[in-house]
Amino acid sequence: MNDATFQRGPARLIDRLGGGVLQVVLILVAIFWLVPTLGLLVVSLRAETDNNSSGWWTLFTKPAQLTLENYGNLLASGFSSSFWNTVLITVPATLLVIGIAATAAYAFAWIEFPGRDALFLVVIALLVVPVQIALIPIAKLYGALGIFGSIAGVVLFHVAFGLPFAIFLLRNFFAGIPRELLEASRMDGAPEWRIFATVVFPLAKPAIASLGIFQFLWVWNDLLVALVYADTENQPMTKALQSQMRQFGTNVDILAPGAFLSLIIPLVLFFAFQRYFVQGLLAGSVK
Amino acid sequence: MATPQLRRLGPSPAMAWVFLAPALLLLAAWMVYPIVYSIFRSFHDASGNTFVGLENYGAIFSDSATLTTIRNNIIWVVVAPLMVTVLGLIFAVLTERIRWATAFKLVLFMPMAVSLLAAGVIFRLVYEQDPDKGVANAIITTVQGVFSGDQGYPGARPRENDAAPAVLRGGAVVTKQQAQPGTPVLIPLVGLSPDAVAGFAAARPPAAGPGLSGTIWIDTVRGGGGTVNQIDTQERGLAGVTVEAVEGDTVRATTQTEADGSFRFDELTSGSYGLRLPESNFTAAFGGLTWLGPTLITPAIIGAYIWVWAGFAMVLIAAGLSAIPRDALEAARIDGATEWQVFRKITVPLLSPVLLVVFVTMIINVLKVFDLVFIIAPGSVQPQANVVALEMWRVSFGGGGNQGLGSALAIFLLLLVLPFMAFNIRRFRRDER
Incomplete structure (x- = not known):
């Protein structure tokens, strides 16, 4: 910015003062955004008696009160099995969406077939369909198939509802790949699946990373689908924690460390892949 | 559509169906069939055996509990998307002027990665009534105490016997x-x-x-x-x-x-x-607000919602902002326009497509709000905080036992998002042209 050359002394002074106020305001906003999560972390690290008698912010005057006791108790109470259920639901649901959506997106982007445009508009229409619409019919379907309450049922539900966004995102990315790359392979007589696997899929890594992180977060963080379809033995962390909400006051020593454990992996992923996260957001902010 | 036309080299259309089959099967069975079945089911009673016509839809608009959910959804739709979009715009514009913009964006954006359940637990703690537990009331009572200063002695009293003076x-x-x-x-x-x-x-x-x-x-x-x-x-x-x-x-x-x-x-x-x-x-000192009581519960949950989504709006709007030609802004500044004029007359109009997308995305999202209400509102005030998406789950699976009414609520929810479905389709067709 070279607009400073157009400003006279006093204007620049006012600008600088304003800049100082701005810094302070934005620092306050940032603190405001951090404090709730910080509170959860500190509460999870304090003994139940401490949490009942004083606020977590007393940590700043009495740092000695931190303990891992709550986490120990939580894991001893069998919470780790719901952690594994979350993993067992999230990983397949993410990989399946990537695979199934990528092949479909390839067809939408690079294969001519009658009704293609209309069919793609249906996919776009399905983007905003609320999950609630499927809860009752799919419960009935799962009952008939005998998979109600199983991990497979939860996974399939997440895959299906992840598809419209996934197809939309990948199709738009695939359509941007230069046509010459494909035509050269087609000229060589390569079969379609090989063009998909060796030309398009590798080029689409950034889009697949975006999609992967989104789908992972959605599934990992889901409560509603698990609430309806997962039995107690197959329940992910979100459902396990929800069942403790009824006695919030007395269960803080379970809920705080549980909630923190459930958010730490998404948070690490988010910080590691935030670039892809933002790209995916910009490419498909419609859901 | 702008996809290339492959005249000689393209594979046969039959190939397309092979590639599409798994996706179409899932979409048909998990999304299209449920829509059809829900419409059918919504015309039947709780048992599913008796056709009741539009009775379930009538119930939505006559039962006081469901009317409360509709009222709450209206409050949500009117307040939350607008506040999220405006805050996102303010933050996006302001972060352009600081050096640590990336760090600021990460902090505001972080709640997006957190599950709404965890966000709910986080805000249950924030909103605890006791100022010695909930940080919101701790701040309010501290500020209030600074201004009024008076500290009472609630509970102090004389002994109740004849000897007490x-x-x-x-x-x-x-x-x-x-x-x-x-x-x-x-x-x-x-x-x-x-x-x-x-x-x-x-x-x-x-x-x-x-x-x-x-x-x-x-x-x-x-x-x-x-x-x-x-x-x-x-x-x-x-x-x-x-x-x-x-x-x-x-x-x-x-x-x-x-x-x-x-x-x-x-x-x-x-x-x-x-x-x-x-x-x-002997009156108690001001004990803070009853965030989780019947009157403040919806504003309190909307507060948590804004905490989750403001970063999303900010990042999207900031991306739109970086695409605005700097020349236009500079030219206006050189012509003597104040920062406010530049913002009002140039930045906002140029950003309006992005602002619209953020706003619409938030409306769609708000219509489906479920987890935050379910987690933050204590059981006793859930009737006052209830929203359509939560009521749908409650009557169908959460003990209500009426899947006819549940289906009608699901269809009602679908009807509410229908205009935005049309918006998305129109936007897509325009972009492709």
């Missing part, structure tokens, strides 16, 4: 005997634990001197002991208690106790007075 009357503490200057009046109180007053100054009888005087203190000793109605060494005085000297029904003088609990009316050197400690001494 004072009694409770209409919330105030009054002495039983008339008091005369020269004879110090002892007003022993109980009701505060020795621990609660441990930090107070030791109680002392008033120094000798003219005027009506006395002492107000907590007449209990940690671990027991001490003489009732006498000031013992370990007992603590109550500072800042308002004392009124009353003649008949008229207040003749008012004073406040010292740190050691003693007080003195210098001007009352003769006569006979009743002493009264008005009720204001």
